Amino acid sequence: MTSTTSSSGKNPTVFEVAQHAGVSAMTVSRVLSGGEQVAPATRERVLSSVRALGYQRNNVARALRPGQRSCLIGVVVSNIDNPYYSQLVIGIEERANESGRRILLAGSSEDDAREREIIADFLGWRVEGLIAVPTGSTATWQPQHLGGIPVVFASRTLPSGQGDSVVIDDTGGAREVTARLLARGHTRIAFLGNSDRVSTGRRRYRGYRDAHEAAGLAVDPGLVVRGQPAVANARDSAMSLLAVPGPPTAVFATNNRYGVGLLQAMAKLHGHHPANGPAIAVFDPFELSELVPWPLMTLRHDPRELGRQAADLLLRRLDNELTGPPQHTTLTTSVLEQSP
Amino acid sequence: MTSTTSSSGKNPTVFEVAQHAGVSAMTVSRVLSGGEQVAPATRERVLSSVRALGYQRNNVARALRPGQRSCLIGVVVSNIDNPYYSQLVIGIEERANESGRRILLAGSSEDDAREREIIADFLGWRVEGLIAVPTGSTATWQPQHLGGIPVVFASRTLPSGQGDSVVIDDTGGAREVTARLLARGHTRIAFLGNSDRVSTGRRRYRGYRDAHEAAGLAVDPGLVVRGQPAVANARDSAMSLLAVPGPPTAVFATNNRYGVGLLQAMAKLHGHHPANGPAIAVFDPFELSELVPWPLMTLRHDPRELGRQAADLLLRRLDNELTGPPQHTTLTTSVLEQSP
DNA sequence: CTGAAAGCGCTTACAG
DNA sequence: CTGAAAGCGCTTACAG
Numbered sequence: 244m245t246s247t248t249s250s251s252g253k254n255p256t257v258f259e260v261a262q263h264a265g266v267s268a269m270t271v272s273r274v275l276s277g278g279e280q281v282a283p284a285t286r287e288r289v290l291s292s293v294r295a296l297g298y299q300r301n302n303v304a305r306a307l308r309p310g311q312r313s314c315l316i317g318v319v320v321s322n323i324d325n326p327y328y329s330q331l332v333i334g335i336e337e338r339a340n341e342s343g344r345r346i347l348l349a350g351s352s353e354d355d356a357r358e359r360e361i362i363a364d365f366l367g368w369r370v371e372g373l374i375a376v377p378t379g380s381t382a383t384w385q386p387q388h389l390g391g392i393p394v395v396f397a398s399r400t401l402p403s404g405q406g407d408s409v410v411i412d413d414t415g416g417a418r419e420v421t422a423r424l425l426a427r428g429h430t431r432i433a434f435l436g437n438s439d440r441v442s443t444g445r446r447r448y449r450g451y452r453d454a455h456e457a458a459g460l461a462v463d464p465g466l467v468v469r470g471q472p473a474v475a476n477a478r479d480s481a482m483s484l485l486a487v488p489g490p491p492t493a494v495f496a497t498n499n500r501y502g503v504g505l506l507q508a509m510a511k512l513h514g515h516h517p518a519n520g521p522a523i524a525v526f527d528p529f530e531l532s533e534l535v536p537w538p539l540m541t542l543r544h545d546p547r548e549l550g551r552q553a554a555d556l557l558l559r560r561l562d563n564e565l566t567g568p569p570q571h572t573t574l575t576t577s578v579l580e581q582s583p
Numbered sequence: 584m585t586s587t588t589s590s591s592g593k594n595p596t597v598f599e600v601a602q603h604a605g606v607s608a609m610t611v612s613r614v615l616s617g618g619e620q621v622a623p624a625t626r627e628r629v630l631s632s633v634r635a636l637g638y639q640r641n642n643v644a645r646a647l648r649p650g651q652r653s654c655l656i657g658v659v660v661s662n663i664d665n666p667y668y669s670q671l672v673i674g675i676e677e678r679a680n681e682s683g684r685r686i687l688l689a690g691s692s693e694d695d696a697r698e699r700e701i702i703a704d705f706l707g708w709r710v711e712g713l714i715a716v717p718t719g720s721t722a723t724w725q726p727q728h729l730g731g732i733p734v735v736f737a738s739r740t741l742p743s744g745q746g747d748s749v750v751i752d753d754t755g756g757a758r759e760v761t762a763r764l765l766a767r768g769h770t771r772i773a774f775l776g777n778s779d780r781v782s783t784g785r786r787r788y789r790g791y792r793d794a795h796e797a798a799g800l801a802v803d804p805g806l807v808v809r810g811q812p813a814v815a816n817a818r819d820s821a822m823s824l825l826a827v828p829g830p831p832t833a834v835f836a837t838n839n840r841y842g843v844g845l846l847q848a849m850a851k852l853h854g855h856h857p858a859n860g861p862a863i864a865v866f867d868p869f870e871l872s873e874l875v876p877w878p879l880m881t882l883r884h885d886p887r888e889l890g891r892q893a894a895d896l897l898l899r900r901l902d903n904e905l906t907g908p909p910q911h912t913t914l915t916t917s918v919l920e921q922s923p
Numbered sequence: 924c925t926g927a928a929a930g931c932g933c934t935t936a937c938a939g
Numbered sequence: 940c941t942g943a944a945a946g947c948g949c950t951t952a953c954a955g
């Protein structure tokens with residue numbers, strides 16, 4: 244019952260299996276693909292040879308044949324360091340796995356050139372499709388660079404509206420949080436968020452600004468900080484913001500990197516005592532939000548579900564269940580208010 | 584200056600580029616591989632044809648040739664949902680990228696059968712090597728299933744000691760934290776952690792037990808909870824543990840899933856007031872630990888660095904810079920004590 | 924410095 | 940129900 248390794252020491256091929264089973268390579272191929280007409284006795288013989296030799300199909304050779312799908316999906320994430328995007332990748336992996344596909348993963352680190360290299364390389368692997376959190380460069384994604392394969396944008400879209408997309412309701416969510424803060428009497432609400440370069444930055448800022456306009460108030464540019472910083476820098480930004488004379492009475496961190504930075508700054512300034520610190524709002528749920536000792540508003544949404552839906556869109560394109568113009572899905576958010 | 588797409592609509596091949604440049608496919612191949620002797624004028628002609636046709640090398644065809652490396656690394660993680668492992672993957676991706684390789688990523692969800700399927704499929708893609716957080720099944724990793732490619736185990740090892748590995752000092756770290764708690768007079772220290780099935784569970788429990796023995800104390804089995812739960816279940820376990828009569832005076836959560844669950848339970852039971860709750864220790868750093876309002880001991884270590892070192896070991900094996908018996912690296916931990 | 928031939932391991936027509 | 944031939948797109952010897 245012990246399995247014998249191929250004597251050559253190399254991976255056995257269909258020909259070696261065929262020889263071992265006394266059939267042709269075609270028959271082995273048919274047995275392995277399933278669904279083809281093969282005599283039961285032959286099938287058994289082949290399968291036992293497969294086991295005996297420890298045969299494992301060479302996906303590379305298989306994928307080279309025209310008409311064969313590679314069963315590979317390329318996933319490019321702008322900032323793989325962000326736990327929000329880790330969740331997104333998990334959602335994609337889950338669905339890819341269910342459909343018998345694998346994911347090739349790479350992070351662009353918000354770098355256009357890197358992003359371009361990654362997709363070129365992924366295309367070289369003949370991925371069936373791409374799922375991307377784009378850095379913001381439109382040029383990268385021009386159809387002629389994509390070899391005709393479908394792309395789904397996740398979390399961020401391209402200004403052109405090109406490609407399918409799944410995003411959350413950035414504008415609506417940011418507007419609601421800001422409106423709630425304004426309704427509580429805050430008039431100096433700081434904004435920490437992405438630059439206009441990325442769609443989430445544009446849209447969340449728009450929601451913040453719209454809520455001010457609706458309330459007949461102007462945004463104070465001195466309370467607005469925008470960029471794509473790491474947590475440490477986000478914390479420093481938050482520190483300076485809280486230290487200015489005439490500090491904000493509320494701070495809205497519009498992504499989880501700024502959220503964590505802001506909370507670290509608050510902990511440093513106020514310890515665990517509410518004191519006279521500003522009200523806090525964070526766009527993105529985060530683990531341990533129940534430990535925050537200050538009144539907190541969290542805009543909840545589910546990055547893993549976003550990943551699943553992005554994968555679903557792509558898989559439906561691949562199966563031709565979905566055809567025609569780009570489909571744009573927007574997931575809703577919900578506000579959670581908590582007081583310690 | 585606009586790039587022309589291949590008229591066939593399909594990806595152009597080296598032959599089409601060759602034809603366009605008036606040379607042979609071999610010459611195109613030589614130009615693209617670099618380093619070969621090609622007349623400068625010919626090279627320029629080829630490169631401009633490459634640009635004109637938008638040629639992108641087919642990695643699948645390239646990888647099929649014997650003697651060519653696939654530039655693919657397979658990464659299998661037991662629990663892709665754990666942010667600790669996300670960091671690990673990031674460290675691997677960083678190094679893989681630097682060496683011009685891509686990663687194929689899949690999660691086994693602590694399922695042996697899934698793990699086996701994944702590595703079989705990865706081998707079918709002719710990955711150059713594997714990096715794995717193994718579920719604990721030894722059978723999966725028997726050399727005859729691995730087709731002779733190198734494997735590096737990360738965070739968890741196999742009992743057999745097979746394969747290179749990078750782990751943290753689980754036993755030493757757990758021993759030190761436990762000893763510090765004992766030194767503070769705690770005698771009823773609860774343990775939340777992985778089962779003996781995985782090496783981290785075995786080793787961290789051993790450290791906890793060793794510290795007790797060194798202090799001449801016995802472990803109370805009623806204070807020990809072991810398994811690989813999701814956060815929600817970890818929180819429930821922590822709740823029941825804290826609710827028993829004669830509750831623990833200290834709780835040691837020996838991974839970040841239990842850590843988060845424990846802190847959620849504490850927040851629910853004690854709000855933000857230290858009250859008479861137990862002392863807390865967590866094996867694994869986590870974001871926002873500065874918000875914890877209770878005395879806290881954190882065992883710090885760097886999962887991303889662990890990922891980098893695992894990748895480095897693998898890459899050195901691939902380049903034959905490292906040969907011979909399995910190499911086992913242990914990363915140190917440091918204890919951070921904080922009081923609110 | 925450049926090219927014609929062969930083959931990596933599969934699977935799609937096409938025959939029997 | 941089964942098989943011999945051809946070819947996917949590259950690159951490694953081997954010749955010039």
